[in-house]
Amino acid sequence: MTAKKVAVLGLDYVGLPLALLFAKKGFEVVGLDIDLHKIDLLKKGKSYISDVSDEVIQNESKLLPFELYSGASAFKQCDYVVVTVPTPITKEHEPDLQALIHASEFLKSEISKGQTIIYESSTYPGTLEEVILPILEQSGLIAGADFYLGYSPERVDPANDTYSIDKIPKVVSGHTGACLQKINEFYKEVFQEIVPVSSPKVAEMCKLFENIQRLVNISLVNETNSLCEQLNIDFSEALQAAATKPFGFTPYYPGPGIGGHCIPVDPLYFVWKLKQNGLTSELIEAAHQINEQMTKKVVERAKQRLAANEKNILIIGVAYKKDVNDVRESPAIPICETLLDEGYEVNYYDPHVESILLKGRKFESVELTKEKIDVADVVLILTNHRKVDWKLVKEAKKIVDTRGVLNQY
Ligand SMILES: NC(=O)c1ccc[n+]([C@@H]2O[C@H](COP(=O)([O-])OP(=O)(O)OC[C@H]3O[C@@H](n4cnc5c(N)ncnc54)[C@H](O)[C@@H]3O)[C@@H](O)[C@H]2O)c1
Numbered sequence: 001m002t003a004k005k006v007a008v009l010g011l012d013y014v015g016l017p018l019a020l021l022f023a024k025k026g027f028e029v030v031g032l033d034i035d036l037h038k039i040d041l042l043k044k045g046k047s048y049i050s051d052v053s054d055e056v057i058q059n060e061s062k063l064l065p066f067e068l069y070s071g072a073s074a075f076k077q078c079d080y081v082v083v084t085v086p087t088p089i090t091k092e093h094e095p096d097l098q099a100l101i102h103a104s105e106f107l108k109s110e111i112s113k114g115q116t117i118i119y120e121s122s123t124y125p126g127t128l129e130e131v132i133l134p135i136l137e138q139s140g141l142i143a144g145a146d147f148y149l150g151y152s153p154e155r156v157d158p159a160n161d162t163y164s165i166d167k168i169p170k171v172v173s174g175h176t177g178a179c180l181q182k183i184n185e186f187y188k189e190v191f192q193e194i195v196p197v198s199s200p201k202v203a204e205m206c207k208l209f210e211n212i213q214r215l216v217n218i219s220l221v222n223e224t225n226s227l228c229e230q231l232n233i234d235f236s237e238a239l240q241a242a243a244t245k246p247f248g249f250t251p252y253y254p255g256p257g258i259g260g261h262c263i264p265v266d267p268l269y270f271v272w273k274l275k276q277n278g279l280t281s282e283l284i285e286a287a288h289q290i291n292e293q294m295t296k297k298v299v300e301r302a303k304q305r306l307a308a309n310e311k312n313i314l315i316i317g318v319a320y321k322k323d324v325n326d327v328r329e330s331p332a333i334p335i336c337e338t339l340l341d342e343g344y345e346v347n348y349y350d351p352h353v354e355s356i357l358l359k360g361r362k363f364e365s366v367e368l369t370k371e372k373i374d375v376a377d378v379v380l381i382l383t384n385h386r387k388v389d390w391k392l393v394k395e396a397k398k399i400v401d402t403r404g405v406l407n408q409y
Helices: 015-024 036-043 054-058 069-076 098-110 127-137 177-188 200-230 235-242 266-276 282-304 332-341 370-375
Strands: 005-009 028-033 063-067 080-083 116-119 148-151 170-174 194-196 312-316 345-349 355-358 361-364 378-381 399-401
Touching: 005 015, 005 069, 005 098, 015 028, 015 063, 015 080, 028 036, 028 069, 036 063, 063 069, 069 098, 080 098, 098 127, 116 127, 116 177, 127 148, 127 200, 148 177, 148 200, 170 177, 170 200, 177 194, 200 235, 200 266, 200 282, 266 282, 282 332, 282 378, 282 399, 312 332, 312 370, 332 345, 332 355, 345 361
Parallel strands: 005 028, 005 080, 028 063, 080 116, 116 148, 170 194, 312 345, 312 378, 378 399
Antiparallel strands: 148 170, 355 361
């Protein structure tokens, strides 16, 4: 029997591990991306995300990477199509569906009868059936009869060694019963546990709510942490003690603010959907505001430790969370930019991030040396990567530790 074929559109933090998983499970995988640089790297056996090694790419002969349009004929032969393109937010905090619409326009012109198409990008409830379905049906083919359409939210957690993607229960939905059945058949071959829900809207809402819950709880923990500081209470000890409760309590940990492509963004997709319907969520709006204020609070904490003539700040970690190389929506960016605006000399060290753009200027990670630690007027810890030599960091004369990482050393 010949192997079934899967096309994956969008090969980054979500799409690349997924494409490699499909290949591992025996599917032939056509990987499509608009970013030629990424396609070139994959063809050379090089990875560009921290969770995937070069070796894994080099050993995987079932993954064939193509620039989107040059992969059209390979795409047509695929049985399954999985869409993992970005869904960011505009400056006005509105959903930016450009990539989803662009990918759907491509599918509309290249779709083959019988294909099963699954969208995995996080988005507001209603996107699949109100925005995407009408585009795909402009092909003249009908979903549920000529092709199959569904939504399955992606739950990958970069740098999480405990839950690899095939072990995370997979929520699936279909536009029709026949669509759901096709998606079920496919994903049963890939994931350990399938969780079917009654409609794409429910599956879309499920993903948003997972991240809304995190935004609200992380904002709560950050606010409580700074209130406890003012009351002179050791919040990290209180949190540690609370976390021993074996039921009904999930610990979230303080930090410099929420980053990444999901948690700060997805709740705003829901807020937008609410506004379209004349509704609001006071709790989500408040949590968002608390998160927005974190930059200012962290900058103030660093400045309070400095005398008027002390200007040299060494930042440890600019990625939005530990052990990843992703700086999207990372609080480190506005924190560094604010410090630069205020005339401070800012250097950073991040073992996963070679360079970043701050105020349009490229900054490269410095090496972490005793000399760099000694020369810094304050060391500001923003990300708790495992690879950092924390014992060396601890030798700094002044430290602001937004992650509480030094308590472990
Ligand atoms: N990163 C995460 O940890 C995570 C976790 C769960 C869900 N998600 C969701 O999954 C989706 C993808 O996330 P990501 O972090 O991989 O996004 P990303 O921005 O890192 O990458 C998506 C890839 O899609 C490519 N792309 C853009 N437009 C395209 C098009 N029209 N056709 C083909 N390729 C295109 C980009 O070049 C990029 O390589 C988003 O909706 C995100 O919210 C992300």
